[in-house]
Amino acid sequence: MEKYLKSTIEVEWIAQKLLQDFKTQGPLIHIVRGNTDSNHYDHILVIQGSFDPPLLSHTELINQSISLYQKQLPNAKVALMVLLSLSHVEKETDLFIHSLLGLRVEMLESLLSQTDLSVPWMIGISNSGRYIDLTVAIKRLLQKLSKNTYIMGIDVFDKLFQGVYYSKPLRDILPEIFQTDYIVAGRGDIVDIDDFLFYINSLPSESQNAIKETDNIIFLPLQKKFQFESSTKVRKQLSLDQSIEISSLNSQTLLFIHKNHLYSKNPSIIVIQIIVQIFVRILLKEGVDRNKCSDIIHNFISKNGNDKKIQTRILSEYRVKNNLFLEKRCYELLKEHSLIN
Template sequence: MSEHLHLTPHSRRYLRAIQHSLDALNPWSETLVLPLPGSPRPTGDIIVFTGSFNPPTLAHLAMLKQAYSYTRSHAPMHLYAAMSKQTVDKENISRPLFLDRLALLDRLMKRFSGSGILLFNRGLYVEQARAIRQSFPRVHNIYFLMGFDKIVQILDPHYYTDRDAALQELFALAKLLVAPRGEDGPEALQALLQQEENTRFVRYIEPLPLSNVYREISATNIRNQDAGYTQAIPHEVWRFMWRTRAYAPPLHTTNGGTIDVYAKRVRELTRLLGTPPS
């Protein structure tokens, strides 16, 4: 590991631009969405895949590939990954930095021509849809991409005071693309949508098939670096984890001390960017 973090002038400008956008995302202000610097401004029909991407996995990448194929067969349509400063039902993430996760996700999204990344200050889909409608009036249809667990949560009445009213508000703004994993995934989704209380919303929810091979991939197992975790991540993610040790404990030195490699990275980024990174 090198003693200092070396960034080209272009990389510094790029990271500063991302950090500037992150600084503008106050979760307590009005709903806000910003394209990541360098991402195209949303127009027409768009698919939005919101997640914490901690870290991006091959399952995330497979869902993005399926969604990208969907956009190609429904052109003109564009694909966006998205992250929010306020994520529903997620732990408070202190490392890796939001900045690092965004830069890594941006690298992966370069695989999909014409795609981009959106940044939100709110975590609820209805708030994100509202922000898109307010900020990008040339957007027509919004499709939120998600896995089966998320659609179960969205349709669960325990999350609402008035579920049907909340869902009506969401579906007035957006539709859902659901990628059910596993051999029984499509049948489970169909059974969920055919429940009496859900049938009125079926026309707003469309399945997006995903291979069974991604069923067992867990971001938690990857963060814990459990056995075989390298088989579940793209090469770019493995390289990031290896170089930064963002998910690894401090290294032990020969004199009995420890070195936190990622903490050193954060200090170096603060020095190079001139501001504490998010």
């Protein structure tokens, strides 16, 4: 983890700042990696997720979507945007059981660099997981864009029609949902177009009619071996056995995980993850800029990361899941080491 520590802290600062800015600026996207600095695209393919870790099914879905798009629009200037969302209504809130956001960025960059993609790509962070918010954020970021297409599994597509994710009635949201195009991949019991049509006919009439009135949804069947892959399952397997070989991971991704002890129950690794996330949160509230924040945390971990007393203080609160006191302990550590006033 040492190799990526500074960049990981900086990405965490960007992420926390985006969340902070949501209240005043609304949905935003910050591009943190990519192999292009241009923003002159006609179309953009967008895949969003936690990518914790990125799986072979993700790259398969990306490759098939690009191929499909290029056949339909051979002359269009197309790019790929991979988005790490910081806000999921249905996701777990205890981020410490996952890998640090910055390390996921590094994993994704490594994976995309090794994948023979035929379009430019970028990795971004968004401060909202709702697709109607992402559409707003993408338009703000890429103002000359004529169209964006979301790539997703059927499980995510289904969530578009669940009212719990919206502050307004679903009937008022449906027109916003279908401002963009969708490539929907089969998963679980929905493996072919007949299954997909059966699924659509099982939806409430309001959603059914909205789908049938549009022509911007493409169903994409995936090979059976990709349909049941799960990042949650992979994390659990790796937390039990760090040396395990996992068929749903690219070999380089698995090597990255092993080298950086991701998803490990090692107390030292857990403490570093907590320090990065909570120190960034505290320092951002104190008005500390990104570079200074990175220096402060990097130096603290270099000097004190293996201090058993500090580890015990942090882990005692972590184990009882008391995030309020966990933040208080981290604040005390910053004060004791004269890192904040």
